[in-house]
Structures are given as structure tokens and as C-alpha cells.
Amino acid sequence: MGSNMITNFDLIAILPELFLLGLITIVMVVDVFRKKHVNGNTLSWITFLGLLIIILATLLFLSPGNTTSYAWGGMIQVDAASFTFQLIVMVGAAITTLFSMYHQEVNDKGEYFAMLLLSVIGMSMMAASSNIILLYLAIETTAIPLYVLVGFLTKNNFSIESGLKYFLFGAFTSAILLYGFSLLYGFTGSTHFTEILAAIEAGKISTGLLIFILLLTVVGFGAKISGFPFHFWAPDAYQGAPTPIAGYLSTASKAIGFIVIMRFMVSIFSPEPQSWTTLLALMATASMFVGNLLALVQKDIKRMFAYSSIAHAGYMLIGVASGTTMGFKAAMYYLLAYLFTNLAIFGVIHIVEKSKKSNEIESFQGLMKRSPGISLVFLIAILSLAGIPPFGGFVSKVLVFMAAMDAGLIWLLIIGIVNSIIALYYYLTVLRITFADSEETNSQPIYLGWKLALSVCVIGIITMGVIFTPWLNWLEVASTNLMLLH
Numbered sequence: 001m002g003s004n005m006i007t008n009f010d011l012i013a014i015l016p017e018l019f020l021l022g023l024i025t026i027v028m029v030v031d032v033f034r035k036k037h038v039n040g041n042t043l044s045w046i047t048f049l050g051l052l053i054i055i056l057a058t059l060l061f062l063s064p065g066n067t068t069s070y071a072w073g074g075m076i077q078v079d080a081a082s083f084t085f086q087l088i089v090m091v092g093a094a095i096t097t098l099f100s101m102y103h104q105e106v107n108d109k110g111e112y113f114a115m116l117l118l119s120v121i122g123m124s125m126m127a128a129s130s131n132i133i134l135l136y137l138a139i140e141t142t143a144i145p146l147y148v149l150v151g152f153l154t155k156n157n158f159s160i161e162s163g164l165k166y167f168l169f170g171a172f173t174s175a176i177l178l179y180g181f182s183l184l185y186g187f188t189g190s191t192h193f194t195e196i197l198a199a200i201e202a203g204k205i206s207t208g209l210l211i212f213i214l215l216l217t218v219v220g221f222g223a224k225i226s227g228f229p230f231h232f233w234a235p236d237a238y239q240g241a242p243t244p245i246a247g248y249l250s251t252a253s254k255a256i257g258f259i260v261i262m263r264f265m266v267s268i269f270s271p272e273p274q275s276w277t278t279l280l281a282l283m284a285t286a287s288m289f290v291g292n293l294l295a296l297v298q299k300d301i302k303r304m305f306a307y308s309s310i311a312h313a314g315y316m317l318i319g320v321a322s323g324t325t326m327g328f329k330a331a332m333y334y335l336l337a338y339l340f341t342n343l344a345i346f347g348v349i350h351i352v353e354k355s356k357k358s359n360e361i362e363s364f365q366g367l368m369k370r371s372p373g374i375s376l377v378f379l380i381a382i383l384s385l386a387g388i389p390p391f392g393g394f395v396s397k398v399l400v401f402m403a404a405m406d407a408g409l410i411w412l413l414i415i416g417i418v419n420s421i422i423a424l425y426y427y428l429t430v431l432r433i434t435f436a437d438s439e440e441t442n443s444q445p446i447y448l449g450w451k452l453a454l455s456v457c458v459i460g461i462i463t464m465g466v467i468f469t470p471w472l473n474w475l476e477v478a479s480t481n482l483m484l485l486h
Helices: 008-013 015-033 042-061 080-099 110-128 132-150 157-188 193-201 207-224 233-240 243-269 273-295 301-321 325-356 372-386 392-406 410-434 448-466 469-483
Strands: 069-071 076-078
Touching (some): 008 015, 008 069, 015 110, 042 110, 042 448, 076 080, 080 325, 110 132, 110 243, 132 157, 132 243, 157 193, 157 207, 207 243, 207 273, 233 243, 233 301, 243 273, 243 325, 273 301, 301 325, 301 392, 301 410, 325 372, 325 448, 325 469, 372 392, 372 410, 372 448, 392 448
Antiparallel strands (some): 069 076
8 A cells, every 4th residue: 555665744644753752762861861859850841841842743744634644555544533632642641741740759750751652652653543553553552651650659559459450451452452453354354444444345254253353342442441341440540550640541541542443443344333333332321320330439539530431431432322423523522621621630639649648538628728729620620520511521411412312322312311410429529528628727739730730621621611613623624534434
């Protein structure tokens, strides 16, 4: 599929990844030669500013508009969808870097930021992959650094245990995914999405075998988005990981899993649309109920929001399961709003954790008295998660529910509404504790990086709830690209 010569466009197509590799090199060199512990946030600021420059460069040089182009012999697809999700991942990583400041266990470690950036490279390649070999390599490039980051707190036995559990579960589901990919190659003779689809349409794979391959790939992708029943790693991983990484896992990592699902289902399984939409609708239903019901009984706030994250994967799957451009646009809008919302949630958890040395929900008691500003951010973020106007989460839920109605999935719409009501209980419980009176009067320390990160999140949450037309116009192009078979 194309010439063997490397063209200028080939290099432009991987510009974000090349810049990220350069940034990793800079971070590691600075880490080797700087005076240790003189300024523990040096690496954080270098990583953040580097990501900011890469985001701007991506906006300037890689914006594809309405066009779809291929690079590296058709292995990389450059379109509005890949461009959008590359930006989402980099923004998520930049905010995570800001929250990592003043985290004594990580902000002085060059390898922490190198692993974070390496995972961004993997996710960026996942977003643009149109070849199953490249996609699998990108998935592993994403997963391995995340295993390390989850278990990064080496003085914390539970963190190490969580990282090991995440690794074992991830390796198992990746092996199943690889088996599915091997069957696709074995029966079609190609690794490119478009050629695989052509072979399927030509009848080279029977319907029964195609559905079996669908099940194998859903296992692999379902684990990436922590959808039921592939969610078991999430609560322990979120609880044991450094809190900024828990936020990153719940947003950027989940987002990239969704674009792969959307692109893969349309590109490979379009001859069997009823099969994959039904399967994802059932996964959405189970994820919402399991996530919300188990969140009700949690005492640890990171575990509670881990189960909440599973439920939100279910809401997003409603949009994907509709199998329409409208549904894909709704899912993408939900992912973007969720990025700002959940990063703000875990940012506040991180701040309280550093002060109270606890992740118990009760540690939030009296937060309003200790830090009114942080409490306001927490209020906005939780109301957005609950789908209360005028925040981004409200518009997101309306869009996915409208997509379900448009696709005739009325039963799924009703289940989504019921689960939104269930979720209100534990969200409001946390808010009640946060705004409860407390005898403690010590103020909550808030550092510059944290203020900047929370400000970006709040601006994102509010603008996506109030000024949503520009966001929708942007995502309309991206969702249309995803639905097109090239």
C-alpha cells in the first residue's frame, strides 16, 4: 500500500511522536545532570511546557480539516478523529503533569515522566493506527508504561500489588486480543483495515468465525475502557496508583480505548453491524449497573470513583452502541467533557490526600471550611459527573441519550436514566460530607501547578456545558471521519 520511500508527509504524520521522543530525551538528560532535590518540580515544569509546545505544534502542522490521508504505506491514518484524540491524550497528560507537582514520591523521578510520555506516544499511535500490527504494538507501548506507573510507589506494598494485578490482567486480555488479530490476518492475508474489510466482504471469513473474532477483540478493548466484565483491574489500580495517574487512567487511557473501538468496529465489523452494536449495548448496561451499585458501598474515595468510571464507560458505550454518526459524536463529546471533569475530581482527591494522608471519604469532611475554592471545584466536577446543568456532563448525557433514542434503543435510554438517578446518591453523599461542618480550621495548601490544572479543568467543564456549539462542530467532522469506510 504505497511506496517504500519515506516522504515528508510520513514524517509530518508522526510529528507528535517524534517531539515526544525528543521530550523524553530532554527529561532524562536533565534528570541525570541536575542537582538532586534542589528543585523537585524542575522535571514537572519541563514535561508540562514540552507538552504544551507539542500540543501547539500539532495544532499548527497536523490539523487535517475534513480530509483523510494515509502515511507509512497505509499504516497510519491522519484524519480529524486521530487528530482529536491525540490532542485529548496530550492535554490529559499535561494536566496530569501539573497535578504531579509537589508529589514527593514522583516529582523528583525522571523515569516517572518518561513513562508518562511513553504512554502518550503509544496512545497517539493507537489513535492513528489503520493496521493491526501497528495497533497492537501501540497498545503495548501504552500498556507497559502504565503498568509501571500504577506500581510506581515502591514504598507502598498495595501500589506494587496493584501494578502487578494490572499487568497480569492486561497481559491476559492483550493475548486474547492478539489471538483475534492473528485470526484476522490468517483468514484475510492482510494487516491493513481496508484490505481486511474487503476480504470479509468477499466472504473469506464465515459469519460465525467473524463473530468469534469480534468477541476476542471486545475482550481486549473492553479491558482498555474498564467496561464490564473486564473491569476487575480498575478499582485496585486506581486505589494503588499515584492519584494523578489514577486520573490519567480514567480519562486519557479510556478515551483512546474508545476511539480504537469505534474505528475498529466500523472498519472491520461493518458487515455485521447488529452483532457489535448489540454486544456493546449489553456491555453498556452491565457496566452502568455494576459500576454504580458497587460505588454505593465504597469507603475509599478513589475506589468509589473507579467504580464510577466503570459506570461512565457504560454511558459512553450507549453512544457507540447506536452505531451512528450522531452516537459517535455524542460518545466523543462525553469523553472530552469527562476528561476535564474526572481530572478535576482526582486533582481534588490528590490535594486532600496530601493534606489528610487518607483516601477515606470521611477525610473530605469540612473541606469547605478548610478550602472554599477547592470545594467549589469539587462541587462543579461532581455536578458535571451527575449530569446536572449547566456543565459539560449534562450536555454529554443528553447527547448520548438522544443518540440512543435516534437509534431506536429506547430500553438502553431508560437504563441510562435509571443509572443516572442511582449515581446521584453517592455523588450527593460525597458533597454532603464535603460541605459538612468541621472543627478543623487548618487551611488546605494549594500550589501553583495545582491551581493551573484545576483552572483548566473548570474552564473546560463550564464551556462544554454553556458554549457547546463549537465543540460539536469540531467533533462532527471527527465522528464523520470515523464512520467513513476508506
